[in-house]
Amino acid sequence: MVSDLGPLAGLTALQSLACSETAVSDLTPLAGLPALQYLDCSGCQITRVPKRLFDRPALEEVFCYDGRLGDIPGEILSQTEDDNCLPRLRAHLRDLERGAVRMRDAKLLVLGNGRVGKTQLCNRLLGAGFEDNADSTHGIVVQGFDLAGEAGTEPARIQLWDFGGQDIYHSTHTLFLRSRGIYLVAWTPAQEDNDLHRQGGQEFRNYRLPYWLGQVAEFGGRSAPLIVVQTQVDGLADKRPLDPAARERFATFATAFEVHHSAKKPRGLEELAEAIAESYAAIEQPVIGVVRARVKRTIEDLIAAHTQRSMTVPAFHALCDRLGGIADPDLFLETLHHAGTVFHRPGFFNGEIILDQEWAIRAIYAVFDRASKTHAILQAHGGTFTRILLGLVWDEAYTPEEQALFLAMMQSCGICFEKLPGDPKAGTEASYLAPDLLPERRSDGGWDGDTPDQKQSRCYAHLPATLIRNILCAIGRKAGPRGDYWRHGVRINEAATRSEGLIVSDTGSGRLTLRTRAGDAAGLLATLVKIVEREEARLGVRPTAIEGGPGPRSASMPPQQDLTLDVQRLPSAEPGWFFSYATESENAGGRPVAAFCDKVKAATSITVRRDIDELRYGDQIEAFMDRLVSGERIFIWLTDAYLKSPYCMFELVGIWKRCNGNRGVFEDRIRVLLGDAAIRHETDLQQHREFWRAQQHAAYDRLQQATDCVQAALDLARIIEIVKSSADILMFIRERIRYSSFEEMTERELTRPPVQ
Template sequence: MLSQDLGDNCLNRVRAHYADLAAGAAETGRVKLILLGNGGVGKTQIARWLAEKPFDEAWDSTHGIAVGGVTLADDAATQMQIWDFGGQEIYHGAHALFLGGPAVIAIVWDPATEAEPMQTCNGLTFRNQPLAYWAAVARHLGHRDSPLLVIQSKCDRLEQEVRTPPLPAGLLDHRPYTKNLQVSAKAKRGRASLLETLADAATWLRAPERLGAVRVGAGRLRVQQRLEAMIAADQYRSPDERQHRLLTMDAFTDLCSEAGGVSSPAALLTYLDAEGTVLHRPGLFDDRIILDQNWALEAVYAVFERDRGAFTEIRRANGRFTRDLLARLVWQNHSAAEQDLFLDLMRSCGIAFEHRRFTIDDDGAETIEYIAPELLPATTDTGGLWTAGDPTETVTFDYPLLHGGLIRSVMAELGGRAGANARYWRDGLCGFEADSQSRLWIDQTTGTDPATPWQGHLRLRTQGGNARELMDQLVRVVERAQQRVGLTPSTVTRSSPPDPRTEPRALTLVQEKPNQPEWYVSYAWGDDSEDGKAREAIVDRLCDAAAERGRVIVRDKNELSLGDNLIRFMERIGQGDRVFVILSNKYLASPNCMFELTELWRTSKQDPALFRSRVRICALPKTEIWTDDHRNHWIDHWEEQENKLFERIQKSKIAAMADANHRNLKLFHRFSTQVADILSNLTDHIQPRTFEELEQYGLDDC
């Protein structure tokens, strides 16, 4: 109900709350029970046990957050909402969204998981956190009045019980209510003690000096109960027959009108989202409301399951993916509208951000490429965007608890603005900001102290231009991210004090332009044939001649190293101010070379005059471009390649290859439809046939 940040005015929500109370008040007996712990320790089995559902031997692991409810037998007025959090690290950023309010927090652990630093689930390898980490989560993210239960699970026999949990002395001294329990959902041991403890904790939390009796508008409670009934009814239907996964705003408004006593449906929706009854983000999900949150979260986190195929492909693509890839590998049974909703959810949670948009088809349809920060390479890669030794502004945030949710949140905000203009790795990013004319480098580090591996720091660096002003803006970005994921630094160290004159503004992240125009050479390289050596010799001479004139011609052979992104470099060539194209038959038969050539054509807006002003062509002897038959040959060549690839896709049973093959299929079609126009525009004008003509034509005209 209250403001979530400085720009969030809560006045209308507060007014709506009191208006709804005035229309009729009701006391709600709801208390949250939040289950924390590593994946596979038995949190979901405990939740099922409390709800009197049978032990499920086949259950593997919870994705994200599963929400359910149970009425405590000894206190029919208390409805305990069970929030079962996925334990894997990628889910930790979501914990803060729900831990901040008063709740009963239960940390579930077992000795076997505590002794294993890693675990495997659905083919994925995850790091297990020590019990002390989860205690630190409760300490730093949980509400000060939240009771804390430490539950040892899988205690099938009395001799398996550990009376003193493995926690550093004093770690839980700050909690006003703590209790240790030993249970086994499988063997049905400890249920009575667990229920009694939960009832005591709920009563303690609802005491007048703490949470007290919670009163809401009776109309609000009627709407909430109606929504919960819809959700519960769906749980007894098969997945294909469920009717209440989503709700439109119009349907929700009608529901509020029918219930009566709701002055502002929008304010009530904010309350229901905070309560966990629904999931809603204004402006996202096509402005629909998600009722079946487990359905949506299962779809999102299926992306990170290795055996579904997408995980391997996204990691192989350095964290990049498209909706087409997910549609083929994990979302086959979901409509395009549902897939868009899942992507919105991934972006709103910082799990992914939009990287770039590009066009392959002639119809101009855009393809959106996203980045999943969790699947980015681990190695720091500033990509030459940072100059060691230059004066640098620094700010370091030290955290008593730091998880990957913070850097993902920062990366999602900045990456959404930078797109392909920045460099990314799992724990950081590097780029250039236009208004300040300054570079930025942000990275996060944890685990430097083996005794407290959950502690760490986030470091900001800026250099060049107005580095201090950019630093002030980046600090605001981090502060917003901290609030989203619930982290508070213990110390903040700055190399320079903030400038009080700095006004908040939107950041514009672009590629840093060099002091002189960027020149590239595009040619077929990589073979030791006589023709290959001749091509290399021409390019060597061209680069040397340019250097004599104070110019640098960038060539991929020298620019790229192992692990660099070839597609990104080829796109850079397509954006070049001047590009020397050394045409040969091998060039015209190479997918990479043709991609560069058609990118030049695309970024020249398919304008022949603009294209010729940027491109300097040198056709080597025997290159077949001069006649209609030559040009038709290349049309036929790429149509044939397209048809062969299509047949291969139809026959292939390897789903993981689908995205790359379909992308290449579109590219081959682009090559076949554009090659004749490109070559005709080039051959209609006199082109250099010797190196001397190329030198005069390409180097001496500027």
Template sequence: MGQLTNLSYLDINSNQLSELPPEIGQLTNLSYLYLQSNQLRELPPEIRQLTKLNILDLRGNSLPIPPEILEKIYEPATILNYYFAEKKKPLNEVKMLLVGQGSVGKTSLMKRLLDNHYNPQENQTEEINIRDWKLEINDQTIKVNVWDFGGQEIMDATHQFFLTERSLYLLVLDARLGEEENRLEYWLKIINSHSNSSPVIVIGNKIDQHTLDIDRKGLKDKYPKIITFLETSCQNNQGIDQVKKTIIKVINDNLNHVYDLLPLTWFNVKAKLETLKKQGLDYTEYSEYTKICRLETITEDKEQKLLIYLLHHLGVILNFQDDPRLNSNNVLNPEWVTNAVYKIINNRDLIIEDKGVLSLNKLTDILNRQRYPCQKHLFIIDMMEKFELCFEMDSDKKYLIPDIIPKEEPETGEWDNSLCFQYHYPVYINSIISRFIVRSKDYIAKNTYWRTGVVLQNKEGNKALIKADREDKTIFIKVKGNENTKRSFLSIIRSEFEVIHKSLPGLEPEIKEYIALPQDETKPISYRYLLQLEQAGKETFLPEGYDQDVNVSNLLNGFESESRRQKRQSELYKDIHINIHQNQHNTMSNNNINQSHSGSGDNIGHDKTSLNINPSSFSDTQPTKDNTKALNFNTTWVIIGSIVALIGIIIGIITTFGIPSIKFEKLEPSQPSTSTNN
């Protein structure tokens, strides 16, 4: 092992490793250590000797570390400091959300579960209700944070406030209605788009009036996160006990992070913040939070930020460290901000009289003055702007809220000889078009917007019509005007949609792009298919429903330049590679050792070396560093045992070949990405 002390890069993803030997600490020059998707349950203390680590990826193991902390792969010290903290106790806390259409009985179900109470005159929920529920699971008391919120269509834009990982979802249906009326698949896709790893229990309510009639097997095959289907009648108290038993089982079997161990000092800070909330305090300054941390000996800025990051994802508080408008405040009570937003977007006068244009001074009429003092109004607006619910108009202190502007489409003119581009969605989400309107505010042409569309204009003389069709689950884009800048304007528009799509990771792969020929917009052609034809060297093809061949490159060039297409394809391939590299490897590639010799030096152990012990070979796609020596060791068999055995194999290979100066292709570590959306 002494011969490998200058090792700088080690990739042992997906090798079923069950332990790391203490000798790992001797690799003191290691900068990148990938151990994702193994079977590690503990770490040796010697790993803390790797003080030069830039990346430590431990995701996908059985380590008692919360996923929010494991995600900090670019902060190895943060991960290791958390793991080796001396005094810890289990979190024993989970978030449960009741989702579904309005009036299906979510609030009644919550009250039956928590209070065994039923009110036949229960009003439809117009705000979010958050309650604590204590359950005994495995001789431990588990705190369940139960979130019940309105299911009206207008609430779509607020989903991003609370649909998160670390959650159990109860999707409540009205058994009297069909799948379409319950928008069953809409809700399943919404859950998946925000939280693709959380378990879902589908509950058909009101079975005293009608049995639940849905395709259970088909839905479970399509949405594997569905645990089971249950039936209830809140009115007759039927099926409630079975729901409780199922919730307990799912929390125990599917939400292992409930038992994550947290440092005792973190618990103390969390407890003090919750005490402030119980005392009626809805928010506090970040400086007050850091003061509490210091009292609990949490003095380092990184640890303070990590703790508040975790509390944010648990739903205990809201804090947005990455936004200078918001990071100075902690919202102790998430209901405080979400209910303010609900009151704003449900205000009748704002919708009917003001047509979705909010004046800042009108908030004194909409919001309770005692709970929402004037000095916090701008914070509420900043929160809405962050989540792309509104934008400030040219006029001073007036904000447009696209979700509540008039539905009537204004006259937009003729759109002949336009570039026609389309996005086809598996499910229609209102917030996609409303967020786009917010993001494209600088291009809006003479206030030409309505609830499902907008007209944009650039300085070069191009205009664009963007409109959504709920029934077709499609967004249509048309760009006309200056022929020289049509494509670039379309590219700007597409870039904004791509940002929105990336914020819905569970939905993004199902979104399809199409282009339409001007002579017949009703027969769109798959953009991906055209790209595949071009890559296959096909010059022409006959689209379905057409009587004349179309030139592939000419058609594509009309929408996007060849260089731009190549760049987009390269970015797509890079995303796919990073996804393969950073997520669990499910297959093994052929056993091979790729080598290329350069020169005849004898400086192994002096120059930096990289080891990639990985079932999947990426050597054909990665850039080569002339000054880097890398060993790319690919294997079809599962490596069993410890790193000691692995290193022995590698040393044996080096000894056998007897060539100390070797140049191989090296995997470049991926850099953290920045997103304009959270």
């Protein structure tokens, strides 16, 4: 393996150098290479860097992922394999010219299953006593304590991050695990021996110790200090050695400690404190510019005081200027995000920087807490939700602006994606999908065992569930309601390649499988592979083996566009016609809908789907409306009973939401038959608004008293949507009424060719 760059010292015309994953530790030979444009030292532990190396005008790209570069903080370096860190390096070095201080802080990241005793352990580290019935952590709790140093040195500031152990919280863990810090994994033999644990009358999955050690290895790296703590060791008889699988993974870490601890006695606290001190000594303690240090400390003080939840980017710039000036505030903000000090993603939050991440994450996971009303509601609804539905938890404590901030954070973190956009002008709410709350499904995703034309399998030593969740979000942002999603996979029909794709994750075997068939299957597989590789890079996950891959593409296929997906709805077995009507009107009017449907069947062989045969609220109407633009027709019989039925009006709102982005689609596919409904005048619309506002108040009262909060909450959320959008919908529809009688509609529709 290469370890010495000395022979390159005289190559003054050298433009590109890749020494990644080598034993190179000294970049001094590069000092005399003025033409150097590209440098990749990823995976290297560089201890010597020549002055002004990164100021060279010719140098354009530097990559140092999963490595070290002298005294430069890791958050300055490449965060993914394709992250050019040169701009951040140059800004950091310019700020050092005004004076430097050594960073004396670190994170202590506490991981493990729920109810394993993490919070009790953290309380002991913070000097608090034992609590018999301590609450379980929901999301993340951040607190700090000082770690005494050697004589004459300032104490180190340790930020203690106590992560919730239930699997729903794992989604945000990966946001903060790639940090300069110490990793503490808590475990108990009882949880190693049982697949589940109970809390609050509910069951939660236990993850065994090798899983948690795999999380640390993937996101922190094997050079990160590791402390494995067996908790609840109240007596010597409670001690247990690591099992062989955990011992094998434990041995791969360069700095690792094993501690037995009891928060109840207490026992093992001194041993734990010593392990933390040794671990702190083993991590990098880089230098930072003095003004950067002032800004960072000011931000940390604001966070600790809980006086300011967020900050605008202009306010951050002003803070930097007030404290002495930063070479590039935006690049420093990016660095603070990488360090986990703040949370900021350009393009999200309307430019807001989230300072108090604990506050935001608590709000987000209040929604997913199994004891909350919304968790059962979201699960019953297949992980789909609107802001209105989340408002059942958020409205009492958070402003609409804060709620928008949380939703943006959820999307940027990959907790959810926007499945269907809303339109504030039309009064329609966007709908979102949370992959972690999707239902389970058989592993073939509905392919029924068909052999794919193209296939690739990616194997991992540790396959985090976060990877498939991020892949679902990446594809979902492009596909929206046109994709078919479940907990561990996604299936799509892609237009440009005329091919069908399937991705399935099996965390048990550590295998991610991609399949494509028909059309340009090789082209679609290549695109899906790129999406997977991009999400792997963001998480720092690498496959240990790759089997198969995109084969040669057909010469007749057009050139492939990078990471472009034009997803269509999955094909249905037969044309879909649907009739939306009030059963009350049908029964009172001599069953005209049934007669119309029979005539359509006799004349065209098309079965018109109607709610007498289908579920009103369930997946059937949702699935049908998701296929609306692929050539189906929807007939709507507007009667007074229809306009007063929450079932009918929810169908109408759903149809409107799916057509609102393309009103031409609405006019082509929707057939409106006006019955005895009064919608011609403004006073008619006002009466409908007042009726549904009264229904909203009544539904809210029912929710407060309901024993079945799932159905009551869904009713309320849907009625709120009806209140917000029904007037606009009816104004649009009344100008587009096609028929005034069933006879007229039957005559014209049965002579009209189907929409193509």
